[in-house]
Amino acid sequence: MKSIKAALIDATLNTVETLVGHLPDPAPDPLRNAREFIGKPYPRVDGRLKVTGQARYATEHPIAGMTHAVVVHSSIAKGKISHLDTQAAESVPGVLAVMTHRNAPRMKTPETASLFNPVAGSNTSVPVMQSADITWNGEAVAVVVAETLELANYAAGLVGIRYEEEPAALSLEAEKGNATIPTLVVTQSPEVNIGDAKAALAVAPVVSDQEYETPWQNQHAMEPHASIAAWMGKDQLLVYDSTQSPPGVQHNLARMFDLKPEQVRVVTEFVGGAFGGKVAAWSNVPLAAAAARLVGRPVKLALSRAGVSMVVGGRTLTQQRVALGATLDGKLTAMIHTGYGMRTTKDVWAEQYTFPIRHLYASPNIHVLQKVVRLDRVQNSYMRAPGETPGSFALESAMDELAHKLGLDPVELRMRNEPDKDPTHGTYFSSRHLREAYALAAGKFGWDPQRPEPGTQREGDWLIGTGVATAFYPVQQLPVTIKARITADGHVEVSTSSIEMGVGLATVQTQHIAERFGVPYERARYLHGDTDLPMSQASGGSAATSSVGAAIHAAADKLTEKLLKLAQRNKQSVLRGVKRKNVELRAGGLYRLDQPAVGESYEQLLGASGQAFVEAEGSVPASALVLNMKTSMASYGAHFCEVRVHARTRQVQVRRFMSAFDCGRIMNPQTARSQIVGGIIMGIGMALMEEAVYDERTGRLMTPSLGEYHVPVHADVPEFEVYFLDEPDPVMPMGTKPVGEVSIVGTAAAVANAVFQATGIRVRHLPITADKLL
Amino acid sequence: MTTTFPINPPAPAALLLPEPGPVTLHVNGQSIALTIAPWTTLLDALREHAHLSGTKKGCDHGQCGACTVLMNGTRINSCLSLAVMHQDDEITTIEGLAHGDELHPLQQAFIDHDAFQCGYCTPGQLCSAVGLLSEGHARTAEEIRELMSGNICRCAAYPHIVSAIQEVMHAQPLRP
Structure with a gap:
């Protein structure tokens, strides 16, 4: 017998499927057979940076006044911290703070990200260092901040903790009798x-x-989960983070520290592997921001390899x-x-x-x-x-x-x-x-x-x-927004907050841009990895290439219209009076479909209008999420x-x-x-x-x-x-x-x-x- | 049932720590003067003190090889060695492999063979491969795989790393 709740969820899913069934099929992408740039083995756009050691990962951004943080992990699975002795650690010259639940800044409980709410940006809704409660063995119980990594590591070993231990459920085999049926399995019925x-x-x-x-x-990406957190005054937070979702981390931190998302900037130039382990933030990220607030200086917090195994869920x-x-x-x-x-x-x-x-x-x-x-x-x-x-x-x-x-x-x-x-x-x-x-x-x-x-x-x-x-x-498909800009010198630049974790996204999108806008490869550019750019959700689900691609396609359609309008305003333009459905972006400009040789280059179109650039945002339509x-x-x-x-x-x-x-x-x-x-x-x-x-x-x-x-x-x-x-x-x-x-x-x-x-x-x-x- | 469980261990008293002292490293042909604690690893000295962050920390236990650098041409795990021990050594890191704009043949081969994805283990793979070639023990793909097994790549670009090394190895004159 199904519960009423399960029956309701089934009914809802069936209704959604029926509604989705009435959606029109998207028109086939004209680029699906394009072969000038797409389908060719271009070397990675970031290859040179990676082989010369110049690619900068999360903790490799120099900031003046940097401090170093090391996490102490709980040694029980469930219970309470009954006794904390931080004095020895604090007495080490060069140690700036031993952060525990007693002195950690107040942080709101994080909200778990899901397919329905990806921007929540946290992997759990367990409060982070806000009480004496312990909910798993390996949970962060203290963060030692010091002038150098060496001192922080040493002092972390001086933190004394006693616990009141409570019985814990630790064996799947032993607990099987208490198993329950989940509400949903991703978007589907269990x-x-x-x-x-x-x-x-x-x-x-x-x-x-x-x-x-x-x-x-365990995912065990080669780059451990790591962040730099720096407060600019009381209410501006800059974070360099190794994440699959800069906007998720941004929104998670904004929620936890009671800020608006625009007060938090997350930058992720490179990610040293992720494999799902960096889809959303684990406790190390808010802990870095909290420690930075506590000591009033930038904090670098890279989990140890053991710390990754204990703080990051596999x-x-x-x-x-x-x-x-x-x-x-x-x-x-x-x-x-x-x-x-x-x-x-x-x-x-x-x-x-x-x-x-x-x-x-x-x-x-x-x-x-x-x-x-x-x-x-x-x-x-x-x-x-x-x-x-x-x-x-x-x-x-x-x-x-x-x-x-x-x-x-x-x-x-x-x-x-x-x-x-x-x-x-x-x-x-x-x-x-x-x-x-x-x-x-x-x-x-x-x-x-x-x-x-x-x-x-x-x-x-x-x-x-x-x-x-x-x-x-x-x-x-993932929610993605990008901005595409065509400049008067014939370059095309696409920007979005999405990240490159080694999958080749930046390279294949550069190929895609060149193909979509008909410009030489060297004139195509893909900027990514910063929440100051238009918002792309987490990179994951093997969906980034198609999702970012769909958004670029949408922006290209808008830019086609904008460029045609520019042409319509120019009395000399050979495209004057031509209908939208009779033009396409090709060969570095806007050209007629029925007379392929007739058209104008981006340089001509923008030069005639006196504009330095034309730009448009493109988004993945919501319907694509359930296609x-x-x-x-x-x-x-x-x-x-x-x-x-x-x-x-x-x-x-x-x-x-x-x-x-x-x-x-x-x-x-x-x-x-x-x-x-x-x-x-x-x-x-x-x-x-x-x-x-x-x-x-x-x-x-x-x-x-x-x-x-x-x-x-x-x-x-x-x-x-x-x-x-x-x-x-x-x-x-x-x-x-x-x-x-x-x-x-x-x-x-x-x-x-x-x-x-x-x-x-x-x-x-x-x-x-x-x-x-x- | 409630028990008192006395770990993490009761805090020991802090030791009287030795003072940071001067350490001079010779890295990529340059002398770098640092003032660091004597127990600072070569890896942390490079990354955190000399700001040469091309060398990566993956495990800090000598298990992953991301921190591989060349010490007088020999590949070592820089996380398992103290900086203070290397004041008379020539250290080469990933930042020192290219000559100006001209990449080391292995760097170019890594790009050509797509011998990396996320790039985090790449500096260690490259330094290790440079060491491997100068050791001269590896001839076959199987030998390369065996002698490169100290460098983990979780993206698993392994077959492409091996083909990149093979290309450079076969382009080089064989050692006598």
Whole structure:
């Protein structure tokens, strides 16, 4: 039985979907097949700065009078600080303050950002250092500010704290009985029922019904979370922050310090990696601003690597059940995907691990249900392809298990269940070329549909196996506003607060600007990373390229009209009297469509009017945010991998990885390949080594350094081949679809499936360490 | 149940700290005079005191390699070494690899091969690769991967880093 609340939410979602269904399809972008700049492997616009050490990250902006802050973390999970001894730390010459809940400036409780309220800019609604209360092990309990980093580090070790400890919920397994159903999973219902999956499963001739577990994982971007905060008088705050969302940080700080957003400026020139960990502010950011207010000087606060693990939330651990029923010829008759993730007392963020099954396979009977378990731990949060990544491990492992039971090629099983329409929404796909991706990658890989029995291929001491899995990541759009300016010397400059965290956004948008406005690449410029510029929300969800692109498109349309008006006012203009629908931006000016040689350059248009520039703002229309409710829109991919497992030591190595992707139009094959390869390698890390271990008695993180939490290094990396179908999506700006996250999805399953074929051992609990293969 | 849990440890008395003293470093051909605490790491001396922020701090534990610099041509983790120990050494950082506007061949190869994304580990990867080439031990891609494994790249530009190094390695005359 559904609760009244759940029924209301379902009704609301259905109404929204019906309304969205009546929205007109956006006109295809004329640039979706453009090839002068788009689609070429331009080197990164910031490459020279990055290879010469001149790119400035958050804490590398020199400010006079800088001080240094170091965080002290709680050593209990739940309770109260009963005793604080800061005297020894304060007595160190050069220490300026020991900030604790006793003397921290008053800060309002932050508001949790969501898709519906992204500008809230915080990852949690836990108050920051405002009381003696402790809500997780590792929470910041003191910030030591000193003249030098050395003194701050030393004095941080002198802060004495005692606690009154209270019982805490620390084990997902132990707390499962108290699990609840979240209100929403991102924008979707936590429950889906189509047909009667339980009944269909009971009578299915072939069944795979298993539980899968994925551990807590940390993003571990190479640049730790770091900020500089400087107050200009009492009510102007300047912050350099390593964030995916300068406007989010701005609004969060404005709220917490009771300022107007325009009193806070956040600058983010470069971000040293993020992977979802910097989507919104963690407590380190307001703590830097509070410490700066307390000492009356600029404060630099960079979390230690351990501090990043404790203050920044990673990917929730999950326990998932995937049950698949099929006919003897491999047609799915039932699909069930249920499971548990964590939440905290204050905030529920249910990671969408059931999203892949909602869109990937045709089945008349589908049951999906997500539950959350309240734990007293750091807030779980976003990490590269949240949801799809752990969910695809379970689903794509289950598909492999089913194929094995059927005695069917796992590629063929997927092809037999490829849907015509979205399986849970019933909507049509804007573009879906998964079959072509499989065909391409299988051919390149040399896939053998009649592989030998698991555990039978051997080269010397090594067992060899191959595996496949499907990659999937849905289209999202982000609220973006940009300003585009055409200058009288024929340059085009686009500016927005959006950031560049290494995905290549600044480079591909420079290509896009050159293409959209028809100017040479050197005359196109993309400015970003400052809240003084028009507001772009967080960069994330693999949506920045299309969202910023759509806003640039909108501004270009407005500028076309403005330029035409200039021409209309000029009696000599060859464009006088020409209609809007008969002109376009091209070849560095405004030209007629019916007579392509007739038109005027930007220099001529602006020169004749005596204007130095013409500019316009462009925004992503609100309807774009929900377009994927009208049409099923996603990127897809096919992963093929080969592993070898040492017969005695059980060491696993990935030897070859080949993937083909339907990611729509590729803006820049070089930066796109880098994104894809990076995601696959992070997926290999997930498969083989990444696991944050918590002591379930104390809630203490036992893997606070890169010595305990292993991430892939050079030696872990196989030979890669990556192929793009490069088919433009008919609906999306420039024909693009998501690139940044799709490739991690399915990777861990491809590796696990290959390990099964090598050894005959099915590992359903990541990571696949040697002990699980004994 | 309420218990008293006496950690973080009761505050020890502050030690009488040694005074900051003069330390002279030779970085990228220039002498830099600093007044720093004797326990200041070479990394913090470069980043926070000499304002050469091209060298990055990723872990401060010698686990990630972002802080790699060259000491008399040998690659070291600058976070695991004290500045005061290096007054007689020639230190080369990322800021010292190019000759004026002319990039080091590895810097150019990193751009050409898209051997980075966010760029934060890049100075360490580059200094490490310069050290690797002068060591002369690596010949194959596998050897490069093994001997570059002290430099973590979370964006995982690894295959492109290796191809960039290979290009420069094969353009160089082999060492005798």
